[in-house]
Every structure is written in structure tokens, then in C-alpha cells.
Amino acid sequence: MDRDTDRYRSLTRRTLLLGGLKVGLLSTLVGRLYYLQVVESQRYTMLAEENRISLRLVAPSRGPIVDRFGIPLAINQQNYRVVVVAERTRSVPETLDKIARIVPLTEADRRRVLREVQKKRRYVPVTVRENLTWDQVATIELNTPDLPGVSIEVGELRHYPFADSIAHVMGYVGAVSEAELNGDPVLSLPGFRIGKSGIEKYHEKALRGTAGTSQLEVNAVGRVIRELSRDEGQPGREVQLTIDIGLQQFVQTRLSQEQSAACVVMDVHTGGIYALASHPSYDPNQFPMGISAELWEELLSNPTTPLSNKAVAGQYAPGSTFKMVVALAALESGLISPRHTTFCPGHMDLGDHRFHCWKRGGHGTVDMVGALRHSCDVFFYDVARRIGVDRIAEMSNRFGLGQPLGLDLPHERPGLIPTRDWKLAQLGTSWQPGETLVASIGQGYVLSTPLQLAVMTARMANGGYAVKPHLTKQIKLGPHEQTTWPAIGVKKENLDVILRGMNEVSNSPNGTGFKARITEPGMELAGKTGTAQVRRITMAERAGGVIKNENRPWRERDHALFVAYAPVHAPRYACSVIVEHGGGGSAVAAPIARDVLLECQKRDPGRASVADAPPPFGTGAGRG
Incomplete structure (x- = not known):
């Protein structure tokens, strides 16, 4: 009897133990299921959706x-x-x-x-x-x-x-x-x-x-x-x-008659660029699909650099187009008056060196307007020697030379306007007086871009206001920043002398740009020719006769430049042209600028320019 009782008690304990264990396991399982299906339901639903749905x-x-x-x-x-x-x-x-x-x-x-x-x-x-x-x-x-x-x-x-x-x-x-x-x-x-x-x-x-x-x-x-x-x-x-594509096509076609050239046309009041062309060009439609290695190599090896935007990245000696800045620096210094004259025998001697005028027999006695009209080198040698290179550099900077202009386009180059300090810092040698004479005619260390020359011309034509160039008229829902251009700080009477000289370059019968004038009444231009040497002419060559451009290899020919604004009576458009190794500016670059400014006025892209910016200098805009 006691043995049966003990066996019953032992069985009961085992049953309870096993039952409790089962209940515990079942409770754990139920709890886990509750946790997964209720507490963590959102998390696992999201994971399941992520496995099923790809974003x-x-x-x-x-x-x-x-x-x-x-x-x-x-x-x-x-x-x-x-x-x-x-x-x-x-x-x-x-x-x-x-x-x-x-x-x-x-x-x-x-x-x-x-x-x-x-x-x-x-x-x-x-x-x-x-x-x-x-x-x-x-x-x-x-x-x-x-x-x-x-x-x-x-x-x-x-x-x-x-x-x-x-x-x-x-x-x-x-x-x-x-x-x-x-x-x-x-x-x-x-x-x-x-x-x-x-x-x-x-x-x-x-x-x-x-x-x-x-x-x-x-x-x-x-x-x-x-x-x-x-x-x-x-x-x-x-x-x-701001581009006028019709004018842009005209400019690009006009430049295509040369081997390598660039041109910029801008509004002298707003800074809007109507045409910015560089020749030769390339077809951008070849790039989105991936250009072939053969074509890419062909573009890179082309000596006329079609991939380079010469209008903003080409740096050239400005030649005689720089003389307007030198003249204005001389007038603003107070050391030279508009009535100052210089006798040009065809050269100037400084120490042991002789600096030649482009006209071998000289121009005789010339004043400032006459020096601009004839582009007399000796006159500018004389005034530059009197005022020094640093005054020239300071005036150049005011007119946008030697520094980036902040154009809304990549790869803009700054050009170079040398000073005494610049040469000492960069080359470790002192500035020489003869270098001032060379700089005064836009040669030597002086470099500029076609864009800078257009801005320089625009700032002169608009009455001396620091207009800045831009290509973006507006981004939809975000208009281009508008601004009022600050005054450069030059006297009106001094600027008038420069503009009168530019007018005579193009509209006086003995001006260097007269043959490339605009004859249509009311559309006349005023400009300045420029020729920049790319090689040094030796004394022996001068004695025997300088080889003409057309008889030299293309790479050794002078660059041809021309800057201008139009119309003369109410300036609105500024233009700069450079033809690489084109020879003389009056014969090559000036006719291009004439054709471009004439077409520009006939098209009148400025009729829509009021949206670009407010009048840059109030009621004083334009010159009569």
C-alpha cells in the first residue's frame, strides 16, 4: 500500500514537472509569436515589403x-x-x-x-x-x-x-x-x-x-x-x-573665312553678351553618345585648337588697341594734357636701344587724338616713359584688363597686366625703362582676352561705368542678378578725348580704320586697330626690309585686332575681334567688326535687353 502511494506521488510529481515544462514552453512560444506578430508586426511587414518592392x-x-x-x-x-x-x-x-x-x-x-x-x-x-x-x-x-x-x-x-x-x-x-x-x-x-x-x-x-x-x-x-x-x-x-542666335550664326560664319579667330559682341549698358564666337569650332552633338578616340585625337592635335574657347581663354598681346588705356592713364595722371604733342621721326632712342614706330618714316608732330588716329607708336612711347608702367596698370585694371571678369562660363583666363612688383615677384629681376615703352603699345608682357577687350571698349563707350559681362539672361523662376554699375572714376573731358580719337580712327580719311567704316547714316562705328607681333624683328631684318606677313609662315604672322562700338551718336554695342596670325588689324580684323556691328544694328538684339538689367547709370545712359 505504501509502495503504491509512493509510486503515485512520484508519478504526480513527474506529471506536474513535465506539464509545467510544457506550459512554460508553450507560454514562451505564444509570447514569442505575440512579440513577432503584434509588437514587431510593423517592422517585419516593412522588411517583407522591401523584399517584394524595389525602389x-x-x-x-x-x-x-x-x-x-x-x-x-x-x-x-x-x-x-x-x-x-x-x-x-x-x-x-x-x-x-x-x-x-x-x-x-x-x-x-x-x-x-x-x-x-x-x-x-x-x-x-x-x-x-x-x-x-x-x-x-x-x-x-x-x-x-x-x-x-x-x-x-x-x-x-x-x-x-x-x-x-x-x-x-x-x-x-x-x-x-x-x-x-x-x-x-x-x-x-x-x-x-x-x-x-x-x-x-x-x-x-x-x-x-x-x-x-x-x-x-x-x-x-x-x-x-x-x-x-x-x-x-x-x-x-x-x-x-542673352545670346541672339541669329547674330551668333552670322558672327561664326564671318569668322569661318579666317583660319583661327574670335569675336565678342556685348551691350555697353547691360553687359549682356549677344554673340561670343570662336573659330574653328566643333559639333557638340558628337559628345553625348561618347566621342570616338580617333575624332578626339584629331581635335586635340589640330593646331588651331578647335576645343579652346578663344574668346574667353585665348590670351593675346592687345597691340595698339591698348593705346586708349595708356592715353587715358596719361590724361588722368595730370602729367599729360590733351594738347601734348610729340614729334615722331619713326623711332625713339632710349639708352642703347632704338624703339621703332610701325611707320618707318614717322608721323611728324602729333597730339593725342592724332596719335590715336594714326596709331603712332612713338607718341605712346613718350607718354608711357613720363607716367610709368604702374599708372598704366592701374588704369588697365579699372577697364577690366588683367583680371577675371566673372563671366558665367568656365575656363575664363585673367590675361596679364605687368607692374614693377609683378616682375620682381615672378621673375626676380627689376623692371626696365624699355619694358614700359614696349608695354605702352600692348606688347611685351601684356596679355588680354577678346572678352576683356570688349569690356574695355564697353566701359569707354558707356561713359566710364564698370559694366560686367554676362551670358545668362535668366534661369526660369530665378532671374539673373541685376545690378547698377559703379563709375570707374575718370573725368568726362578725358574720356571724350579718347572717344574722339576712336571716332577719327574709323571716320577720318587718314584714320587707320577708315576703309572698314560703316557708311550707313546713323550706324557709324568708332574703333581702334591693333597689330600684335608674335616674333621679334631683328635689326638686320629692319635694315634689309621687314618681311611682309603674307610671305611668312602662318605661325609667324602678326595677330590682327580691332575693337569698336556703335552707333557713334548713341553707343549701344561693343565688339572685339582677333584673327590669329591674320596680319594687320585694319585690313583683316576691322572689316569683320564692321560687318558684325552693322548686322547687329540691323537686327537690334538690344530691343529685348531691358530685362537683362536696369539702366546701369540712370538718366546719364548713352552719349550724344
Whole structure:
């Protein structure tokens, strides 16, 4: 009896122990299930959705660029591309052979496609060719039953309707390099392109826009099942320029008659640039799809540097166009009066050196206006020797020379205006008196860009106000910053002497630019010729006769320059022209400036310039 009781008690304890253990395990399981399904339900729901839904970026549409009248300069065109999905084809090489009968494929195209097929999952589309014609698209669509795994996709491709006419202003877009990745995820999208030069690069952020998103349902291995939702994002903003594309085309065509040249046309009051041309040019439409190595090498090796924007990055000795600044520095110094005269026998001796005038027999006695009219070197040797190089440099800086002007375009060069301190710091030697004479005629160390020469001319023509150049008229929803230009600080009577000299250069029968004058009443221009030597003329050559430009190799010929404003009675447009190795400014550069300023006034791009900026100097704008 006691044995049965003990056995019952032992069994009861075991039952209770096992029962408790089961209850404990069951409670733990229920608790865990409660925790997972109730407490952590949102977290695991989100994880499940993330496994089922793939969130992908959608590239934004790049903003258009238009000229001052709204004419498109850079737009997006539909880009038809043929793609292949490897898992849907029996053989990718065989499929490529069939595609090649419709769309030309190079060996490089084939190798690229096969390489991408090996790298990517077999269900991921691989681009075979882009930028297909409509006929090619239609033919592929017609033959889709015989092309399993092949389909047509539609994207966007940047297009420049005016091609090489405005390439140096627009720049171009290209694929993102590793150095350009900055954390913005849109830059990592396959095929995404950004601005590489020109306005495309300067206004990259505004033009790029904001990426959208696409929610895709995918299976366990990542294959897309369907698109659930789509947000297109924010397209890039429209950028409007001050450029008049009609005038720009005219200028580019006019420059194309020379081997290498540049021209800038700007409003003397607002600073808006109507034309900025550099010749030779290139076709920016060759870059968005990726330029070939052969063409790239051809552009780089071209001695006339078509990729360089000579208008803002070309640095040249300004030659006699610099004499106006020297004359104004002399007048403002108080050491020279407008009535100051110098006798020019054709040279000036300084120490053991002889400095020649361009006219071998000399100009005789000339005053300041006469010196500008005839471009007498000896007169400017004389005044420069009296005032010194530092006064010349200070006046040059006031007129925009020797420093960047802040143009809204990449790669602007500063030029160079030398001083005593500059030479000592850079070359470790003292400034020599003869170097002042050489600088006074825009040679030696003096360098300027065509843009700077246009700004210099504009600041003289507008009455002495520090107008700054700009290309951006407005970014849509964000107008270009407007400003009132400060006065340079030169006396009106002194500036009038310079403008009178420029007028006589072009409109006096014995002026150096008279043959290139504008004869249409009310459209007359005033200007200044310039010729810049690119090699030193030896004493032996002077004694035997200087070799004419046309008899020298092209690289040894002088640069031809001309600066001008028009119309004389009410200045509105400033223009600078340089023809590399073109010879004399009066014979080569001046006729180009004449044609450009005449066309500019006939077109009158300034009729829409009130939106660029308010009147820069109130009721005193313009000169009568």
C-alpha cells in the first residue's frame, strides 16, 4: 500500500514537472509569436515589403537652354535604343548577327554587349545600340518575331540644334566620371550625363533637376514583375541666355573665312553678351553618345585648337588697341594734357636701344587724338616713359584688363597686366625703362582676352561705368542678378578725348580704320586697330626690309585686332575681334567688326535687353 502511494506521488510529481515544462514552453512560444506578430508586426511587414518592392531612381529630364528670344539652343530628343535580354535568346551572338543586318554594329559594339551580358544577370536588358533612326526602329519592330529577347526602349538624348555655331558657349554633356561622383545617387544611374563644359557645366545644378522614383514589384531573385507607382521627379529648369542666335550664326560664319579667330559682341549698358564666337569650332552633338578616340585625337592635335574657347581663354598681346588705356592713364595722371604733342621721326632712342614706330618714316608732330588716329607708336612711347608702367596698370585694371571678369562660363583666363612688383615677384629681376615703352603699345608682357577687350571698349563707350559681362539672361523662376554699375572714376573731358580719337580712327580719311567704316547714316562705328607681333624683328631684318606677313609662315604672322562700338551718336554695342596670325588689324580684323556691328544694328538684339538689367547709370545712359 505504501509502495503504491509512493509510486503515485512520484508519478504526480513527474506529471506536474513535465506539464509545467510544457506550459512554460508553450507560454514562451505564444509570447514569442505575440512579440513577432503584434509588437514587431510593423517592422517585419516593412522588411517583407522591401523584399517584394524595389525602389529605383528615375533620371530627371534635363532643362532646356534657349536664346534671348526663346529659340531652343539645347533640347532633349527621344533616343530610341535597341536592347537584348540574354535569357530570352537562344544565342546572344546569333541575335547580334540578326540585329547587325538592320543596325550597323562594330566589333567594339559586339564585344561590349557580350561583356555586359557576362557581368549582368541574364534577365537584365543590355543596350546594343542607341540613337536609332525611325526607319531602324520600325524595321526592328517589324522583325520582332525573328528577334526573341530584342526590344526597343525610349530615352532622352541631348541635342544642340545649332551645332558648331554656338558650341563654345553651350559646351556639351557626357558620362559621369568617378571623380565627379559626389554622393548624389542620380549620378550613379546608368547612362546619366552631366555638363562637361560651357553653359551646360556652369548651370549643371539648375539644368539637372531632381530624380524621381519608381516602385517595382520583384520576385525572390530580383526580376521585375510589375511597376506599382511612379514619381517623375522635378525636371531641370530652363536657362535663358542673352545670346541672339541669329547674330551668333552670322558672327561664326564671318569668322569661318579666317583660319583661327574670335569675336565678342556685348551691350555697353547691360553687359549682356549677344554673340561670343570662336573659330574653328566643333559639333557638340558628337559628345553625348561618347566621342570616338580617333575624332578626339584629331581635335586635340589640330593646331588651331578647335576645343579652346578663344574668346574667353585665348590670351593675346592687345597691340595698339591698348593705346586708349595708356592715353587715358596719361590724361588722368595730370602729367599729360590733351594738347601734348610729340614729334615722331619713326623711332625713339632710349639708352642703347632704338624703339621703332610701325611707320618707318614717322608721323611728324602729333597730339593725342592724332596719335590715336594714326596709331603712332612713338607718341605712346613718350607718354608711357613720363607716367610709368604702374599708372598704366592701374588704369588697365579699372577697364577690366588683367583680371577675371566673372563671366558665367568656365575656363575664363585673367590675361596679364605687368607692374614693377609683378616682375620682381615672378621673375626676380627689376623692371626696365624699355619694358614700359614696349608695354605702352600692348606688347611685351601684356596679355588680354577678346572678352576683356570688349569690356574695355564697353566701359569707354558707356561713359566710364564698370559694366560686367554676362551670358545668362535668366534661369526660369530665378532671374539673373541685376545690378547698377559703379563709375570707374575718370573725368568726362578725358574720356571724350579718347572717344574722339576712336571716332577719327574709323571716320577720318587718314584714320587707320577708315576703309572698314560703316557708311550707313546713323550706324557709324568708332574703333581702334591693333597689330600684335608674335616674333621679334631683328635689326638686320629692319635694315634689309621687314618681311611682309603674307610671305611668312602662318605661325609667324602678326595677330590682327580691332575693337569698336556703335552707333557713334548713341553707343549701344561693343565688339572685339582677333584673327590669329591674320596680319594687320585694319585690313583683316576691322572689316569683320564692321560687318558684325552693322548686322547687329540691323537686327537690334538690344530691343529685348531691358530685362537683362536696369539702366546701369540712370538718366546719364548713352552719349550724344
